[in-house]
Amino acid sequence: MQSLLVPVIAVDGPSASGKGTVAQRVAAALGFHYLDSGALYRLAALAAARAGVSWDDENAVATVAQTLDVKFEGEHILLSGSDVSTAIRTESIGVGASKVAAFAQVRAALLERQRAFAHVPGLVADGRDMGSVVFPQAPLKVFLTASAAVRAERRYKQLLGRGEAADLGAITADLEARDARDRARSVAPLKQLPDAHLLDTSAMDVDAAVKQILDWWYVANRR
Numbered sequence: 001m002q003s004l005l006v007p008v009i010a011v012d013g014p015s016a017s018g019k020g021t022v023a024q025r026v027a028a029a030l031g032f033h034y035l036d037s038g039a040l041y042r043l044a045a046l047a048a049a050r051a052g053v054s055w056d057d058e059n060a061v062a063t064v065a066q067t068l069d070v071k072f073e074g075e076h077i078l079l080s081g082s083d084v085s086t087a088i089r090t091e092s093i094g095v096g097a098s099k100v101a102a103f104a105q106v107r108a109a110l111l112e113r114q115r116a117f118a119h120v121p122g123l124v125a126d127g128r129d130m131g132s133v134v135f136p137q138a139p140l141k142v143f144l145t146a147s148a149a150v151r152a153e154r155r156y157k158q159l160l161g162r163g164e165a166a167d168l169g170a171i172t173a174d175l176e177a178r179d180a181r182d183r184a185r186s187v188a189p190l191k192q193l194p195d196a197h198l199l200d201t202s203a204m205d206v207d208a209a210v211k212q213i214l215d216w217w218y219v220a221n222r223r
């Protein structure tokens with residue numbers, strides 16, 4: 001179970017809403033640790049694909065997830081010793097991650113691994129169920145979102161910036177399908193919790209989003 005001594009800021013939201021960018025900046029500002037929980041689902045999908053395991057096979061993917069040999073070393077993510085930081089970021093692995101994330105056994109296999117990131121002085125964790133399942137006692141929960149059109153445009157520019165081919169229409173369709181799957185699943189669906197602050201960044205830059213979360217944090221911790 002989550003330690004009550006370690007403060008956690010839970011940042012949940014749909015694909016390409018800016019969770020990772022904003023959560024990492026908030027963590028750096030506070031000197032907190034950072035958890036990219038989506039990376040774990042992406043790793044499970046990649047490891048399953050590499051082992052020839054179908055993303056539809058819940059038992060087999062859960063076994064892969066339980067036995068993942070992962071190391072987070074700064075910007076680099078090592079899977080069984082090899083750097084997969086780029087390999088897990090493809091749109092296809094994103095789709096696979098969303099598919100395997102719908103399985104209860106896979107989520108259970110990754111639960112304690114996520115909670116183990118909570119160390120003093122604190123943690124900023126981003127994903128889809130940080131506030132609902134993984135860290136339900138988080139003193140600050142944020143639902144970070146933006147319109148689908150804005151998110152697709154951001155992803156498009158992000159891919160072009162990485163020198164990857166990108167098609168805005170395909171990205172929009174992919175993102176909407178992924179969000180629909182993440183919201184509709186029966187286990188730990190993506191949703192805005194009643195105790196989460198809504199942060200819609202459709203017309204807000206990264207600096208302003210970071211500042212808003214830090215303001216909420218300081219207000220919540222004012223003595």
Ligand SMILES: Nc1ncnc2c1ncn2[C@@H]1O[C@H](COP(=O)(O)OP(=O)(O)OP(=O)(O)O)[C@@H](O)[C@H]1O
Binds near residue numbers: 038
């Ligand atoms: N408020 C913002 N204004 C403009 N661009 C933003 C904003 N927030 C994030 N971005 C940009 O949008 C892109 C997607 O952001 P990011 O990867 O952080 O999203 P994410 O929610 O973590 O995505 P996913 O969950 O799909 O991995 C990045 O290029 C990032 O710099």
Ligand SMILES: Nc1ccn([C@H]2C[C@H](O)[C@@H](COP(=O)(O)O)O2)c(=O)n1
Binds near residue numbers: 041126
């Ligand atoms: N806490 C989480 C984090 C991620 N997922 C699933 C759903 C996403 O589509 C996929 C990839 O996540 P991303 O890297 O895009 O944040 O993983 C989830 O179900 N729960």
